[in-house]
Amino acid sequence: MVAAVLAGPAVIAPTHTDAAEAAVYSSCTISRCADARTARSGWAxxxxxxxxxxxxxxxxxxxxxxGQYYNYEGELPANATYYEYDVYPRSCGASRDAYRIIVNKSTGATWFSPNHYSDFYRL
Structure with missing residues (x-):
């Protein structure tokens, strides 16, 4: 009986305001960063x-x-509007892969995510 009284509240599912689980790096040195930079030039x-x-x-x-990347988990700097773009071209309508760049059009700041938003590398 005592244990039931001392138990804390139930765990609540994370919301969009909870801290992000993604890793964010200040630079990009992994092998596909050059591809992400090339894609950024193409999109620009x-x-x-x-x-x-x-x-x-x-x-x-x-x-x-x-389209717009909403930054719900707060991985990237707040109070900015971001857009997402695929890194690798393919046949129109083909399945998409996990490689993305995220761009703040106002500042030009760009991040590369090689794994569909689990990690972000600043270009």
Whole structure:
């Protein structure tokens, strides 16, 4: 009986305001950072589209603009608007992989996530 009285509150599922679980790094030195930088240049030349959808890419391929990245978990600096873009082009409509860049269009700050938002590397 005493144990039931001393028990704490139930664990509540994390909310969007809880601390992030993702690792955020101040620089990018992993092997695919060069690819992420190249993708950033490609997206910059296309004006960083802000709507979701396939965009024509060089070599007859397409790349996917994911639209706004909402930073719900707070991994990236707050009070900014971010957009997400795939790193690797492919055939239009093909399955997407986990490689993304996230861009703050106001400042140009860019992060690379090689694993669909489990880690963020500043480019």
């Amino acid at each position: 030349s296309r004006g960083f589209p802000t709507t979701r959808g396939w965009v024509s890419w060089s070599g007859g391929l397409c790349n996917f603009a994911g």
